[in-house]
Amino acid sequence: MLSLTDISIRIxxxxxxxxxxxxxxxxARVGFVGxxxxxxxxxxxxxxxxxxxxxxxxxxxxxxxxxSLAQEAPDGPESLTEVVLKADLERxxxxxxxxxxxxxxxxxxIQTRLVDIDAHSAPARAAAILSGLGFSTSDQARSCSEFSGxxxxxxxLAATLFAAPDLLLLDEPTNYLDLxxxxxxxxxxxxxxxxxxxxxxxxxxxxxxVDQILHLDRGKLTLYKGTYSSFEEQRAAREMLDAKHAKRQxxxxxxxxxxxxRFKAKASKARQAQSRMKMLERMKPVTALVTQDVREISFxxxxxxxxxxxxxxxxxxxxxxxxxxxxxxxxxxxxxDDRIALLGANGNGKSTLVxxxxxxLQPFAGKVVRADKLSIGYFAQHQTDELDLDGSPYDHVxxxxxxxxxxxxxxxxxxxxxxxxxGDTLVKSLSGGEKARLLLGLATFxxxxxxxLDEPTNHLDIDSRAALAEAINEFPGAVIxxxxxxxxxxxxxxxxxxxxxxAVTPYDGDLDDYRRTVLSARGTRERDASSERRNSxxxxxxxxxxxxxxxxxxxxxxxxxxxxxxxxIAKIDVALALPDLFKRDxxxxxxxxxxxASAASALQxxxxxxxxxxxxxxETAS
Numbered sequence: 001m002l003s004l005t006d007i008s009i010r011i012x013x014x015x016x017x018x019x020x021x022x023x024x025x026x027x028a029r030v031g032f033v034g035x036x037x038x039x040x041x042x043x044x045x046x047x048x049x050x051x052x053x054x055x056x057x058x059x060x061x062x063x064x065x066x067x068s069l070a071q072e073a074p075d076g077p078e079s080l081t082e083v084v085l086k087a088d089l090e091r092x093x094x095x096x097x098x099x100x101x102x103x104x105x106x107x108x109x110i111q112t113r114l115v116d117i118d119a120h121s122a123p124a125r126a127a128a129i130l131s132g133l134g135f136s137t138s139d140q141a142r143s144c145s146e147f148s149g150x151x152x153x154x155x156x157l158a159a160t161l162f163a164a165p166d167l168l169l170l171d172e173p174t175n176y177l178d179l180x181x182x183x184x185x186x187x188x189x190x191x192x193x194x195x196x197x198x199x200x201x202x203x204x205x206x207x208x209x210v211d212q213i214l215h216l217d218r219g220k221l222t223l224y225k226g227t228y229s230s231f232e233e234q235r236a237a238r239e240m241l242d243a244k245h246a247k248r249q250x251x252x253x254x255x256x257x258x259x260x261x262r263f264k265a266k267a268s269k270a271r272q273a274q275s276r277m278k279m280l281e282r283m284k285p286v287t288a289l290v291t292q293d294v295r296e297i298s299f300x301x302x303x304x305x306x307x308x309x310x311x312x313x314x315x316x317x318x319x320x321x322x323x324x325x326x327x328x329x330x331x332x333x334x335x336x337d338d339r340i341a342l343l344g345a346n347g348n349g350k351s352t353l354v355x356x357x358x359x360x361l362q363p364f365a366g367k368v369v370r371a372d373k374l375s376i377g378y379f380a381q382h383q384t385d386e387l388d389l390d391g392s393p394y395d396h397v398x399x400x401x402x403x404x405x406x407x408x409x410x411x412x413x414x415x416x417x418x419x420x421x422x423g424d425t426l427v428k429s430l431s432g433g434e435k436a437r438l439l440l441g442l443a444t445f446x447x448x449x450x451x452x453l454d455e456p457t458n459h460l461d462i463d464s465r466a467a468l469a470e471a472i473n474e475f476p477g478a479v480i481x482x483x484x485x486x487x488x489x490x491x492x493x494x495x496x497x498x499x500x501x502x503a504v505t506p507y508d509g510d511l512d513d514y515r516r517t518v519l520s521a522r523g524t525r526e527r528d529a530s531s532e533r534r535n536s537x538x539x540x541x542x543x544x545x546x547x548x549x550x551x552x553x554x555x556x557x558x559x560x561x562x563x564x565x566x567x568x569i570a571k572i573d574v575a576l577a578l579p580d581l582f583k584r585d586x587x588x589x590x591x592x593x594x595x596x597a598s599a600a601s602a603l604q605x606x607x608x609x610x611x612x613x614x615x616x617x618x619e620t621a622s
Contacts, residue, residue, distance in 0.1 A: 001025055002047070002167060002195065004221065007056035009039065009046055016042055018219030019055060024212075026061075029189065030197045031206040031228060034216035036433050036461050040199045043216070044068065044169050060167065064195075067165030069173060073152035080140045080147075080155050084126040087159035091119045098568060108575035111568075112591045120598040122162075129158045132184040133177070134345050141557070150176045161188065168196040174205060174484055175458050178346040182484040183515050185209075201462045203228055204486035228462075295417045297440060297464070297471040299377075300447035306371040308335040310450060310478060311357055316366030318356045319349075325364060326352040328502045336449065338478045341493035343507060343514060344500045350482045353499055354378070354452045357480060377448035379456055384435050389428040393418040393438050396427075400445055416441025432459030440468075450478040457485045486511055551620060554613035561606040565599055572596045 002024040009017040016039030024030060034040050045051040047058055048066055060066065074083050086092050091114070098110050114120065130140050133154045144155060153176040160168070170189075174182045182205065189196060189209035197214065200206055206213065206228035213224045213231035224231045260277050311334040319326035326349040334340065334357070342350045355361040356368065358378045388395065397413045398404075413423040417437045427435065436459050444451055453472075457465050469491040472479050483489055489496075489511060496507040496514070507514065575581070575592055582589045 001059075001061065003057075003059040005057050005059070007046070007058060008054040009042055009051065010054050011039075011042060015219060017216070017221070020216075020219060020221040021056070022214060022221040022223050024195060024197065024214075024223075026195055027193070028195055028212050029192060029210045030195075030212045030214050030223075031210040031231075032197050032199045032214045032216070033201075033206070033228070033231070033462065035463075036431055036459075038216050039219075040216055041171055044171060044197075044199070047167075047169065064166035065163075066167045066169065067160050067163050068169035069153075069160050069171060070156045073149050074155055074159070075145050075152065077143050077145060079142060080130055080135060080144055080158075081123065081126050083144050083155055084130060084159045084162045085122055087163040088117075088122065089163070091117060091122060094119065098571060099564075101571065104575050104578050107571045108578070108581070108588055108592060111572050111575060111595045112588050115591045115595045115598070120595070120602055126158070126162050129161050129188075130155075132181070132188065133158050134181050134347075141553075154181070157185075164194065166194050168192065168194065168198075170196065170198040170200075172199055172201070174200065174202050177484055179343060179484045179486070179489075180345045180518050182486075183518050187519055201457070201460060201465060202485055202487070203462055203465070295437075295464075295467070297417070297437065297467045298415065299440075299444045299451060299471050299475045301475075302375065302447045302449045302477050304373075305336050305476065306374060306449055309333040310336050310371040310374055312369045313356070313363075314367050314369070316356065316363040316368060318352060318361055318363045320352075320361075322364050326502065327356075327499070327504065329366070330356075330504050331366075332497070332504060334450070334478055334480070336478055337476065338480075338495060339472070339493050340478075340480050340495045340497055341489045342480065342482045343496055343498045348500045349502070349504075350499045351380075351454060353504060354454055354480060354482065357450075358452055371449075374450065375446060375448040377444040377446075377451045378454075379440055379443040379452065380454040383439055383443075387427045387435065387438065390426060392424045392426055393441075394423040396438065396442060397445075400442070412445075416445075433461060433464060436460055437464075448477065450480065451475065453479065453481040453483070455482060455484065457483055457488055551613050551617035555610060555617060558606050558610035558613055562603065562610060565603040565606060569596060569599050569603065572599065 004020065004022045004024075006019050006021055007017055008015065008019055032040055032043075042051065046053055047060070048068060076083075078086075094110050094114055098107070098114070101107050101110060118125075127137075127140060131137075135154070135158075144152060147155070157170075157173055157176070160170070173185060177185060182202065186205050186208045189198065189205070196210075198205070198210065208227075210227065211225070213226070213228055215222045215224065215231065215235065224234050226234070313330050313332045316330045317325045317328045318330070330353070342353065344350055352361065356363065358376050359368075359370070360378075393416070394409065394413050397416070398409050401409055401412065410423065413419075417434075418425070425434075427438070430438065436456065440456065451472075456468060460468065465485060465488060469488055472481075472488075472492045479492065481489070481493065496509075496511075498505050498507045509517075572592055572595055576589070576596070581592075
């Protein structure tokens with residue numbers, strides 16, 4: 001059991017956690033929630049032993065392995081599969097030792113332990129996790145350094161999940177995922193066999209994947225049973241009772257104080273007044289409900305609604321290289337009040353499509369017709385790089401309103417969520433959520449007819465996401481959104497488009513249908529990858545991916561694997577040849593026999609891979 005007992009944590013003089021306690025039972029799946037900045041990530045640091053507590057204790061079972069997402073993305077020449085496999089430190093150490101061990105008894109111990117931890121199936125498990133997070137078979141063989149920072153953070157997440165620690169700590173794991181990856185992660189966490197605590201502002205993940213909610217509020221920890229929706233109901237009821245209790249206590253304190261004030265100077269009533277003063281001192285104040293109002297998000301209303309369609313795309317082909325377009329023969333229309341969500345895995349062209357719609361990309365063929373005087377507001381999370389870190393929200397608005405009186409500039413700064421001194425805070429001191437609010441305000445500053453939102457919810461807490469959904473629903477113009485947040489899509493979108501296989505097609509089902517489709521497709525790919533990796537009957541799609549890995553590289557990789565497995569089999573045979581093994585430890589002998597059979601199967605697969613790669617190499621050479 002993870003036990004947090006009367007802990008207090010202070011950072012830079014600020015008390016974040018104040019004599020808080022909670023008990024997390026083994027196997028619990030816990031969603032950790034609270035406003036941005038209240039100390040959730042700080043508590044994770046304390047649990048990992050990286051930060052001392054001011055008071056109290058954090059007790060973790062001595063044999064538990066703690067795993068959490070690395071702060072820095074992995075990098076280097078190793079393949080994605082190798083990076084993930086190395087995350088299982090015990091397996092990696094045992095395999096390394098197996099290469100040098102000479103003592104037959106130690107060899108037997110190593111091979112027995114490798115069987116116990118199912119080490120020989122590790123490559124298939126690593127491939128399944130990488131596939132679930134959006135990496136193709138060919139991607140998994142590529143060097144980690146070939147990928148962007150966001151994709152490498154997915155590799156870090158895959159490595160953390162593969163290690164399967166006894167206590168899994170995840171801090172906003174969906175920030176680097178698309179909707180498809182988020183759906184897979186929800187399902188994976190829902191079946192995680194050990195203890196997991198996940199910090200998330202994704203309402204659907206917290207309703208799908210966890211069975212408890214840990215709430216950090218005003219320095220205190222409260223554990224609720226059930227999903228996030230259940231937590232909201234329980235918390236509302238609790239706060240209503242607290243508010244009533246606080247009012248009753250305030251009335252009682254007022255009555256007692258009134259008695260003391262009236263009679264403390266009278267000798268005949270002095271004893272009673274003294275008694276009531278002691279009652280006041282002993283009366284522990286009840287914390288009344290503190291309304292933590294969420295700053296609303298609003299989009300300015302366009303001056304004039306345009307006649308439909310406001311955008312019409314006819315047989316357009318678009319991309320970045322005319323010889324290799326991302327999208328082909330796209331035909332669609334957008335009307336003035338459309339609410340459209342784009343679905344499809346990252347890399348399939350969603351960002352390319354929104355750039356086409358926004359006029360940031362021109363088609364190679366076909367045409368795009370936009371309504372006269374169409375104004376488009378475009379928000380993308382990467383635009384935080386375009387903000388002036390040494391400027392304030394006030395400065396950014398003033399640059400857009402150079403000849404406007406001070407009072408009107410301040411009013412606009414307040415309208416996008418930065419009132420009073422907040423408007424003068426430097427951008428480099430803003431939180432991720434505050435930067436997102438600023439970007440939303442700047443993107444829609446001139447009252448556009450159509451708003452394009454590319455992953456707008458990153459760094460927004462749950463209440464701010466609800467405020468964003470309300471703003472979208474109140475906006476009278478068109479909205480195109482790309483988001484991994486199911487709640488936002490379900491609350492706002494009335495049309496779904498799937499971007500996949502170089503095409504854009506309407507999706508007739510709802511998000512539940514899409515979730516089943518995604519999980520079913522990825523489950524099929526995982527089974528194919530683990531059980532029929534080299535079956536020629538399934539080649540059409542896979543061959544296209546494998547062509548990206550040069551045959552010579554595949555041959556070298558297969559030869560190294562054959563050599564490694566052959567050495568393992570030889571050492572197992574040495575251990576099995578011990579004359580007293582079957583009498584001394586029949587269980588170990590049986591496990592060694594099982595290990596040898598598993599290694600023999602792995603050797604056969606490696607030989608088949610070598611044969612297939614060699615054939616491809618010969619065909620290419622000829």
